[in-house]
Every structure is written in structure tokens, then in C-alpha cells.
Amino acid sequence: MKRQFLFALYQTPRGKLLQTMEANYLRRSITVSCKQQQLQIGGLGWENEFVDFSLYRNYLILDGKAMGDAGALKVAAKAFNLPIQTESMDLVILPHILEFDARRFQTLREVNRILKPGGELVMLNFNPFSLSVRFQFLWDRKLADSWRAHFITKARVLDWLKLMNFELLTTAEFGLDSYTIAHGKFEFCFGSLFAMAYGVKAVKRQYTLIPLAATQQRRSNLAAVGLGLKSNLHRQDNHD
Numbered sequence: 001m002k003r004q005f006l007f008a009l010y011q012t013p014r015g016k017l018l019q020t021m022e023a024n025y026l027r028r029s030i031t032v033s034c035k036q037q038q039l040q041i042g043g044l045g046w047e048n049e050f051v052d053f054s055l056y057r058n059y060l061i062l063d064g065k066a067m068g069d070a071g072a073l074k075v076a077a078k079a080f081n082l083p084i085q086t087e088s089m090d091l092v093i094l095p096h097i098l099e100f101d102a103r104r105f106q107t108l109r110e111v112n113r114i115l116k117p118g119g120e121l122v123m124l125n126f127n128p129f130s131l132s133v134r135f136q137f138l139w140d141r142k143l144a145d146s147w148r149a150h151f152i153t154k155a156r157v158l159d160w161l162k163l164m165n166f167e168l169l170t171t172a173e174f175g176l177d178s179y180t181i182a183h184g185k186f187e188f189c190f191g192s193l194f195a196m197a198y199g200v201k202a203v204k205r206q207y208t209l210i211p212l213a214a215t216q217q218r219r220s221n222l223a224a225v226g227l228g229l230k231s232n233l234h235r236q237d238n239h240d
Contacts (some may be wrong), residue, residue, distance in 0.1 A: 002125075002221075003042070003096065003100050004016075005100075006100070007203075008095050010132070014176065014196065017141055017176075017177065018174055018181045018196050018197060019046065021174045021178070021179045022095070022124055022174060022197070022199070023046070023049040023050045024050075024197075025172050025174075025179060025181070025199050026051075026093065026095070026122065026124075027049075027050040027051075028181075029049065029120075029122045029170070029199070029201050030050065030056075030091065030093075030122075031089045031120070031194070032091045033059070033090075034055040034056045034058075035055035035058070036058065036090035036091065037058050037060075037088060037090050037091070038056060038058060038059045038060065038089070038090065038091040038092075038096065039060050039061075039062060039084070039089045039091065039092045039093070039114070040059070040060070040061045040062070040072075040092075040093040041062050041063075041079045041082075041092065041093070041094050041097055041107070041111070042062075042063055042067075042079070042094065042095055042096065042097040043061050043063035043065075043066070043067030043074070044067075044068065044069075044095055045067060045068065045069060046069070047059075047068060047069035047071075047072055048069050048071060049212065051069075051072070052157030053072055054202070056165075058073075059072050059073065060072070060073045060074070060075065061073065061074045061075075062074075062075050062076075062077050062079065062084075063075075063076065064076060064078060064079075065078070071240070073229075076139075079097060079101060079107040079110065080101070080103035080106040080107045080110060081110065082110045082111075082113075084114045085114070086113050086114060087113075087114065087115065087116045087119075088114055088115070088116065089114045089115050089116065089118070089119055090113070090115075090116055090119050091112050091119060091120050091121075091122070092115055092119070092121050092122070093121075093122045093123070094107075094111070094121070094122070094123035094124070095123070095124045096124050096125065096126065096197075097123075098112075098123065098152055098157075099123060099125055099126055099150055099151050099152055104150075104152075105160075108160060108164065109164075111201050112164045112166075112204065113114065115204045116204070117204060117205070117206035118203060118204065118205075118206075119203070119204045120169070120201065120202070120204075121161075121166065121200075121201070121202050121203070121204065122199065122200070122201045123157070123196075123199065123200050124197060124199050125151070125152055125154070125157065125197060125198060125199075125200075126151050126154065126196070126197045127154075127173075127195045127196060127197055127198055128153055128195050128204070129149035129153075130194070130195060130197075133151070133196055133197070143167040154171065154198050154200065155167065157200060158200070161200070161202050164204075164209070165205045165206065166202040166203065166204055166205065167202060167203050167205050168200070168202050169183070169201045169202055169203055170182065170183050170199075170200075170201045171198065171199065171200055171201075172198060172199035173195040173198050173199075174195055174196050174197045174198065174199070175194060175195050175196065176194065176196065189218065
């Protein structure tokens with residue numbers, strides 16, 4: 001599936017406003033150190049509006065057509081088969097990738113694989129309930145009947161992230177002239193129906209299981225030591 005719809009939308013008056021709001025949100029969401037490893041899947045061409053490449057020299061853009069800002073490191077590859085080492089990334093950004101990705105579930109699994117424990121994930125998606133987005137999509141589809149998009153609700157995205165042990169940090173809703181950011185748990189409101197797109201920021205959590213068998217074994221050893229001590233004391237009393 002292609003992303004021509006995304007770039008065509010950014011050329012419209014509402015799309016240009018959406019681009020500005022998304023750039024502001026991404027700029028606020030990139031909180032990792034400039035010395036850490038950052039990955040963006042899917043080039044936009046205006047990354048310099050939310051990333052300073054003179055500081056973030058490890059910022060990598062992965063795109064099948066090597067799209068992206070000229071100041072960034074780029075690699076041409078598929079999102080569902082990332083040529084990146086496991087647990088090597090501190091931040092991953094998905095700007096309008098999943099709704100145009102035929103293998104989006106595999107892409108999310110790959111993102112989960114390459115993120116370090118405690119690594120952050122930031123994604124942008126279109127709101128499937130937005131009438132303006134739907135109208136623009138149906139209009140542009142006349143020019144390319146061979147592709148289609150699968151817009152994803154925010155609730156479904158959060159369910160996917162929860163299954164992969166991601167903890168929600170913030171959500172954003174991009175309206176017609178402004179955007180709002182909410183922290184913590186997502187709560188649906190009537191204003192969500194009018195948002196053109198939404199953003200999600202989450203952190204990867206990794207939990208360590210405590211082996212119960214080892215704890216039981218440790219308790220049994222303590223019991224055995226206690227019995228042995230009692231037996232020795234009893235022998236000393238008899239000897240005296």
C-alpha cells in the first residue's frame with residue numbers, strides 16, 4: 001500500500017495545518033538523549049521541523065524508497081523485516097505508517113523487538129471517524145484505484161500496545177485548528193470524532209518473573225539447618 005494520500009493531504013490547507021501540529025507534537029515527544037539511538041520508520045521529508053540533525057546524529061530514517069530529510073541517516077528497507085539488532089533502539093517513531101502497511105502487525109512486532117526495555121514509541125495515525133480525512137481519501141482514490149488504506153481507531157492501537165506490554169504515556173488529538181495532549185489513561189470524548197488524526201506515545205515495559213521454585217528450595221534448606229542445630233544441642237546436653 002502506498003502513502004501518496006498522506007503527501008497529497010499535506011498539500012491541502014487543512015493538511016498543512018495538520019503537518020504543523022504534528023511537527024510540534026513530535027518535537028515535544030522526542031525526550032531521549034541526542035546520544036541515544038532513534039529510528040523513524042517512513043520518511044516525511046520535513047523531519048527538520050521536529051529534529052535538529054546537528055544534535056541528533058544517530059537519528060535514522062528507514063524507508064523503502066529512502067525518503068526523508070537530506071540531513072538524516074537513511075536506509076532502504078521494509079518495516080516488517082527491520083535489519084536492526086534486537087533491543088538496540090531507544091526511540092521509534094511511526095508517522096502514519098500502520099494505516100498504509102499491509103503487514104502492520106508484523107511491523108509492530110518488529111518495533112517491539114528492536115526497542116530496548118524502557119524505550120519509547122511515538123506514532124501518528126489518521127482518525128477513521130474524521131469526515132474531512134474520509135472525503136479526501138475517497139477523492140484521491142479516483143487517481144489510484146490500486147491502493148487503499150485501513151484507518152485504525154485509537155482504542156484498537158492501545159489494545160495492541162497493551163498486549164505487547166507497552167505503558168501509555170500521552171495521547172494527542174489533532175483537530176481542525178488546534179491539538180490537545182492527555183497524559184495517562186485514554187478516555188473517549190465527543191471531541192475525538194472531529195479530530196483529523198491522533199498521536200500516541202508509549203514506553204516498553206519488561207517484567208522479570210521471580211522463580212518460586214528457588215524460593216521454596218531456600219526455605220527448605222533453612223529448615224534443614226535449623227533441625228541440624230537442634231540435634232547438635234540435644235547431643236551436647238546428653239553428653240554433659
